[in-house]
Amino acid sequence: MVSKPKRGHRKPEKGLLSGERRAFTIQFPRRPQAVIVFPAPYSAAIANLGYLTIWERLNKVPGFTCDRAVWNPRSKDMPRGMESGLPLSDFPLIFISSSFELDLIRFLDMLITAGIEPEIVKRGESDPIVVAGGITPTLNPHPWEPVVDLTILGEGEDSVLEWIDIYQDWILSGKDKERLLEASSRLKYVWMPGKSEADCHQAEYSYYRKDPPCSPVVHPQGHFGDCLLIEINRGCPHGCSFCAVCGAFPARFADTEAILQKIDDAKSLNSTKIGLVGAAAGDHPHLKEIVRQIIASGKEITISSLRIERTDSELLHLLASGGFRTVTVAPEVADEELRRKIGKRASDDDLVQLAKDSAQAGLYKMRAYMLIGLPDPEPLEKVVAFVKMLRREAPTSLKLDFSFSSFIPKPRSVWQDAVFASTKELNQTKRYLRSHLARIPGVSVKMESTRTERLSAVLSRGDCHVGEALIRSQRSSRPLEQELKAAGIEPERYLVP
DSSP: OOOOOOOSOOOOOHHHHHTOEESSOOOOOSSOSEEEEESSOHHHHTTOHHHHHHHHHHTTSTTOOEEEEEOOTTTOOOOBOTTTOOBGGGOSEEEEEOSSTTHHHHHHHHHHHTTOOSOGGGOOTTSOEEEEESHHHHHOOGGGTTTOSEEEOBOHHHHHHHHHHHHHHHHHHTOOHHHHHHHHHTSTTEEOTTSOGGGOOOBOOTTTTTSOOBOSEEOTTSTTSSEEEEEOEESOSSOOTTOSHHHHSOOEEOOHHHHHHHHHHGGGGOOSEEEEEOTTGGGOTTHHHHHHHHHHTTOEEEESOOOGGGOOHHHHHHHHHTTOOEEEEEEEOSOHHHHHHHTOOOOHHHHHHHHHHHHHHTOOEEEEEEEESOSSOOOHHHHHHHHHHHHHHSOTTSEEEEEEEEOOOOTTSTTTTOOOOOHHHHHHHHHHHHHHHTTSTTEEEEEOOHHHHHHHHHHHTOOHHHHHHHHHHHHHOOOHHHHHHHTTOOTHHHHOO
């Protein structure tokens, strides 16, 4: 049983809300019709463009209002609507926006803390309807199956509005939950238990090029600071073997005129910085023009990442003039041949030249993302030699920050059926790299927890049994793998297909 929280209002999050600047005005009623949840702290939520875009669009539906709720797993305070102060259990409709596999764990924590039954089969007619969306359930909705009533697959800008029409009609017709699910199942992009995957097709936002998402609200406490975010690219044209983004969304770039118009329209937010985001933002064909216009407006600028072989000295100097100080790239591997094989076209010479140009432009740090535990492993000595080579060739004024992550097989990627490396292998690799890289001057090394990566890998290719075991795990505080084994399921089936 899940204990119910005390009902009723609490004061809204006035401290945070008073620091926000919004692009639209909304008068929230005492009881909004829905809440959209982001299972992470406020600083991350206010910097997540997908979450904010859906929240904004829901609040532009006539006669409909949607609150927001965030989650701090360290404090585990009662999750409440930020605008209304209502506990999560008081909302008849809950949306969950997910970007990472571990979001499901945090969302279960939120439901349990809020006194909401996490298992769909145990929820009644009076309990909230729960709807999932975002890239995580789009890639694999099955672990979410025991928790949510339905999943909206793909891009949500238009699809969530079409579904809301169905929901509002259902409200007027008497609130028979089975009728809502039956009507929802007719939408091609809605997935729910019992519906054939062959009958599902993810939604696509057809107006993306002319109407790219842009922050509807900014706050100085955001992850990127006082920053207006705009998505200049969606999907990725490069098809790297390890990446799910290429298979999840069609690759396209927002029109330059639309990007600049969006930024101009958001002048009332008075943000000090403009953030250009997208999986292939550095590939935008008119990136320099966009950056020039932003700099000319007197704003600082940041960009999510740059393509090594496409970034030249001119672009770096432009970015630096807008306060840009850290260049982020993803060589992924040390060996040039392997790099090309997985879809990365940059050579070592390209990377060295980028480091030199970055230092000359006044940047002080290069952040490089690397993968370990790949299906085609490379000798660790070569990785160490690669780091030392780059440190030797790069100007000493440029700090090098290497972030090593374990390869996690993702649905819809080329390597979706690959093996996830063993805990022993990954830990040995990390110990070797730490011991050989730790003392190189001007080099910092970061690594994720192998335990956390393994958990993400199980969820990445998990099925409904993983979702059921995860609910038991969150209730019992026992590890997920222990709960799977107790149910007669070997966790390795999700790690070594």
